[in-house]
Amino acid sequence: MKTRLIKTTLAAALALCAANSYATQNVTVYTAFETDLLAKYKNAFENDNPDISIKWVRDSTGIMTAKLLAEKNNPRAEVVWGLAGSSMALLKTEGILKTYTPKGLAALDPSLNDPQADQAWFGNDAFFNAICFNDIVAEQYNLPLPTSWDDLTKPVYKGHIAMPNPASSGTGYMQVSAWLQNMGEGKAWNYMTELDKNISHYTHSGSKPCVQAGMGEVAIGISMASRGTKLKTQGAPLTLVTPEGIGWESEAVGLVKDNAAAKRVVDWSVSKQANELYIEVYPVVGHKDVHKEVKNFPNVKPVMAKMDFARMGDQRAQVLKTWSEKFDSKSEPRS
Incomplete structure (x- = not known):
């Protein structure tokens, strides 16, 4: 009886440890992506990263930029993903975005990225x-x-x-x-x-x-x-x-808080898989190897x-x- 109790207690403890090891970490992501895209991007990221959950905070570009500037001294965002390049340049100047080199940078079109040497933002697409x-x-x-x-x-x-x-x-x-x-x-x-x-x-x-x-x-x-x-x-x-x-404009991603989970969101957002989602809506995306004609999209180049x-x-x-x-x-x- 005693042995059985010990085994049961041990099994319960191991199960609890396993549950805790797979507990999801929330990452707060500020965005101006169109609302109907958010679930698609969140689901795809979380499918590849089951230990991280994206918490979107969404508004139009101008309002989101103002919000980030207002929160400069007490930032609540961890990542900015899907915000205009001009806003990202301003956020970098104000010290809100961190310098960071995401995995897969060499595969990105440099014309959509931060043009400065200490890069802090990277183009997902052009809109x-x-x-x-x-x-x-x-x-x-x-x-x-x-x-x-x-x-x-x-x-x-x-x-x-x-x-x-x-x-x-x-x-x-x-x-x-x-x-x-x-x-x-x-x-x-x-x-x-x-x-x-x-x-x-x-x-x-x-x-x-x-x-x-x-x-x-x-x-x-x-x-x-x-x-x-x-x-x-x-x-x-x-x-x-x-x-x-x-x-x-370039629609871009950047790091606000320097933590491992936030970096993984940035890394995934510039991946080929993410760009294959962007190309469903935008004819020009950041990854050099992702191309597709978007039906009814005008010839803008x-x-x-x-x-x-x-x-x-x-x-x-x-x-x-x-x-x-x-x-x-x-x-x-x-x-």
Whole structure:
């Protein structure tokens, strides 16, 4: 009886030790990835790393960047995964991101990564803007298909255009930055003033203008090309237009807290397996060996704006201050 009791106690102790050895560790990951992608990325990572669980904290790029800056002295994130390169450059300058060399770095496209020698962020994919044009609404209002940015300032489009507020949306900020960097500041601000005359409203989400165009709430949404592609594939009556100088950014990963579990999240996020998930939505990804044509995605490479991500990060506060003073009155209320 005594021997049996000892064996039972020993078995219970071993089972408890085994359970504890496989207890999952939570890693808090701040992101601006589209909401419908989060479960897919989390499940794939946790399938390969059953001892680590991702705890997502998600918001739009502008809001997530502001949150990280506000928490600078008491960071709550351990990893930032899926945030615009310009924001990552700013976070690095502010000392929020740690210098780190992930496993598999040599397989990544360097043009999407931190260009400085002490690298702290690495591109998962490149995301692009597009003009989402609702063919049915356009026919109702006799609106011609725009083919250039200047076309959008024509009086015929008055009240028919939505675009993201750059202060709360990285999608909006990258297009404003593309105009500023490629038109020159004076011409770009004049352009945005003329465009504002035709704007119905500014959204706080980068994908929302295209969603609204797809639903017929507006005729035109300056928005995420990936969202327009998805909606078009699902049957929305959209034509995607990519004028010369279309805004784009690297969507990147970086380390906030220097611990082993957080490093494993960063390592996995730049892996070939992770990039094979990114390519399902984005036509340009960080891994050199991952390529795939994305159905209905416009040909963006010939019209990509020249983008300086470090400059975008450095000038962000002043650009957003100026933009908000000029145009914020048309922004939708924050939910």
